[in-house]
Structures are given as C-alpha cells and as structure tokens.
Amino acid sequence: MSQEPPLPSQVRARVLADHAKLRKSIAEIRSLLGAPTGRLELADESQLAVATRALLDSLEAHLALEDQILLPTLATIDAWGPERARKLSAEHAAQRETLSSLRALLSTEGAWTFVPRLQRFLDRLERDMxxxxxxxxxESLLREYPIRADLGGG
Known part of the structure; x- marks a missing residue:
C-alpha cells in the first residue's frame, strides 16, 4: 500500500515551519554575536560554535526535507514546475558546498575569526528563505488543490 504524497499546501506548511525553526536558530546566533564588548569571550566562543553547528545540522536536515517533499511537488505543480525544481536543486547543491566549507572553517578557526563569514552566511540564508x-x-502556487498543466496534448 503506497502512501499518498502530501498536498501542496501541506508541503508549504511543513517547509514554512522548518523556516521558522531556522530563523530561531539564526536569532540565537545573532544574540551571541551581539556581545556588548564587540568581542567574544571564551565561553561565548564555545556557545557560538555549538549554536552554529546546530544550525548547520538543522539546515542540512531542512535541505533533505525539501529534496524529499518540495522538489517533487514543484516538479509537477504546473508547466514551470520542472524549471523551478531544477533551480531549487542547484541552490541546494550550492548551499551544501557552503555548509561543508563552514564546517571545515568552524573546526579549524577560532569562532572570533569565523564571525565575519558567519554573519554573511546568516544574511544570505535569511534572504534565501x-x-x-x-x-x-x-500560497497561490502551493494551494490545496493545484491546477496541474496537462502537457500530454491528447
């Protein structure tokens, strides 16, 4: 017995809920970066590293979720669906490269030297979302019952 794919509106709700969680993690990191002295203390560096790793893990899981439920939905939603799915898949590949690079930097550099790159990453992640x-x-694209384009010509 095969499971029915989720409705587009359900996919939208799930991805938006994940975006809300990511934004919460971003806010936590930004609060750590907002130290009154402008310098991270040793304890803050440790907290920043932990919070950043958690965000990177969450983002990796989020990309997997989108690959699993959003890409197939986009691919069939309308005539532009395959192009939307291709574009999102390319964005995910670029984001995964960035995640890998950030993980490497986080393990080799101190949090303080990592901060400018992290801030740019957070800004870009928020813009991407x-x-x-x-x-x-x-919402007009991922509505409850989408109007699917029939490209069969028959």
Missing part, C-alpha cells in the same frame, strides 16, 4: 517563500512557497 525570504526569496523561496515569495517564489517556490507562494
């Missing part, structure tokens, strides 16, 4: 929500997760 906003763009994804405006485009691939738009």
């Amino acid at each position: 906003e763009l994804e929500e405006a485009e691939e997760l738009d």
